[in-house]
Amino acid sequence: MINKVSSIVWENNSLSINTTEKIAYTETRLKEPDRVVIDLLNCSVENKSLLKSFKSELDETITISEPSRDQVRISFLGTAAINRKSYLTNNERTLITRIARVDDLSEGKVVENTEQTTLEKVVPGILKEINIEEDDDETTVIISATKPIKFNTYALKNPDRLAIDLLNILPPDVPLPKHSPTSAISSIRIGRAASGLAATRVVIDLMKSNLDFDTDTNLLGTKLEIEFKPNKEKEEQAKRAGIKVVIDPGHGGYDTGASYGGFEEKDINLIIANKLKNNLEDYGITVFLTREEDSFLSLAERVEITNSIKPALFISIHGNALVSSRVIRGVETYYWTGQSQKLAYYIHKSILSNLNIPDHFIRRAQFYVIRHTPVPAILAELGFLSNHDDRKLLTSSTTQDQYAKALTEAILKFLEIEPKKK
Numbered sequence: 523m524i525n526k527v528s529s530i531v532w533e534n535n536s537l538s539i540n541t542t543e544k545i546a547y548t549e550t551r552l553k554e555p556d557r558v559v560i561d562l563l564n565c566s567v568e569n570k571s572l573l574k575s576f577k578s579e580l581d582e583t584i585t586i587s588e589p590s591r592d593q594v595r596i597s598f599l600g601t602a603a604i605n606r607k608s609y610l611t612n613n614e615r616t617l618i619t620r621i622a623r624v625d626d627l628s629e630g631k632v633v634e635n636t637e638q639t640t641l642e643k644v645v646p647g648i649l650k651e652i653n654i655e656e657d658d659d660e661t662t663v664i665i666s667a668t669k670p671i672k673f674n675t676y677a678l679k680n681p682d683r684l685a686i687d688l689l690n691i692l693p694p695d696v697p698l699p700k701h702s703p704t705s706a707i708s709s710i711r712i713g714r715a716a717s718g719l720a721a722t723r724v725v726i727d728l729m730k731s732n733l734d735f736d737t738d739t740n741l742l743g744t745k746l747e748i749e750f751k752p753n754k755e756k757e758e759q760a761k762r763a764g765i766k767v768v769i770d771p772g773h774g775g776y777d778t779g780a781s782y783g784g785f786e787e788k789d790i791n792l793i794i795a796n797k798l799k800n801n802l803e804d805y806g807i808t809v810f811l812t813r814e815e816d817s818f819l820s821l822a823e824r825v826e827i828t829n830s831i832k833p834a835l836f837i838s839i840h841g842n843a844l845v846s847s848r849v850i851r852g853v854e855t856y857y858w859t860g861q862s863q864k865l866a867y868y869i870h871k872s873i874l875s876n877l878n879i880p881d882h883f884i885r886r887a888q889f890y891v892i893r894h895t896p897v898p899a900i901l902a903e904l905g906f907l908s909n910h911d912d913r914k915l916l917t918s919s920t921t922q923d924q925y926a927k928a929l930t931e932a933i934l935k936f937l938e939i940e941p942k943k944k
């Protein structure tokens with residue numbers, strides 16, 4: 523399609539030529555007399571009254587002519603003391619030529635700089651190439667353009683991908699070669715960011731969901747590097763989601779358990795069980811409670827629930843009581859099977875080191891819930907509700923947190939999970 527000049531405007535020492543299509547032009551500077559000739563290629567002037575010659579305020583003669591049917595020529599003829607600068611606007615349908623006396627420009631360099639910045643902004647760059655580099659578990663995508671790249675990134679889910687908008691950069695005229703999939707990247711797609719915007723959208727389709735990315739540009743800004751690295755923590759979390767733990771808050775409903783000083787054991791058991799659940803879930807572990815509310819549950823039901831889940835471990839939480847002596851206090855940990863001994867040891871030691879409570883020993887006993895669960899299973903008597911000091915530990919929110927922390931640390935140790943550094 524042939525381009526057509528729709529209007530020509532002379533204003534503020536600038537000549538603006540507006541056309542219906544994108545402009546292709548050549549600019550020729552000639553000496554003696556000093557002049558500039560701009561030819562708009564594949565272009566014509568429909569309104570022939572636009573073809574004219576006039577003198578500018580700087581005493582320069584500007585002539586618009588049509589040397590052939592598909593060429594429009596603008597010539598600027600004046601003294602050598604005139605500086606002319608031509609550039610296309612953003613939509614490439616307007617060509618602007620600014621004219622200034624040379625002494626105007628030499629007086630203040632600022633003018634020159636401003637013009638250059640405008641030029642940078644107005645003429646978009648072009649996306650040159652995209653390369654992928656792989657190095658161990660790192661993958662780098664390198665985007666090169668003809669101009670400095672300004673960009674926005676958007677991490678998107680379902681499917682996992684990273685979108686990058688390259689601002690003031692146009693997609694290449696010829697499609698870039700397709701990339702073969704790597705261990706981290708399945709494909710790279712290139713398109714226009716949004717209609718009317720001189721921006722390119724690059725979409726990197728990712729193979730994995732646990733990748734972190736970092737961006738960097740070279741000194742000129744024409745190269746953008748996006749480095750993908752596996753997020754170890756997320757990777758571990760994903761692995762741990764497969765680990766199941768059953769927590770059994772003892773008693774419930776009409777079965778209150780021990781009851782002293784206005785406190786009922788069933789409530790304490792449930793509070794600490796929930797705190798422990800939250801802690802373990804922070805590590806991505808899947809946690810089940812045999813009861814989540816104040817309801818009665820038989821021992822057989824607790825075992826049935828646990829055996830249907832087949833967890834990595836089972837922990838039953840209780841508070842102790844002794845009617846005959848209110849002086850007796852301390853933590854007791856029970857196990858029955860050989861595979862449970864280590865877990866009992868870790869739990870017991872962890873409570874002793876986290877709380878100021880006496881050692882009432884690790885014991886072996888055939889409690890129903892730990893005898894019938896064929897996984898590492900323990901029953902922890904966290905303290906004596908019948909003792910004043912232990913009851914304080916069991917009923918204060920602060921020390922309940924410490925119990926939960928102690929149990930968490932022991933369980934993590936048993937599952938060989940590295941605790942988070944705080």
Ligand SMILES: [Zn+2]
Nearest residue numbers: 772779840841
């Ligand atoms: Zn109990």
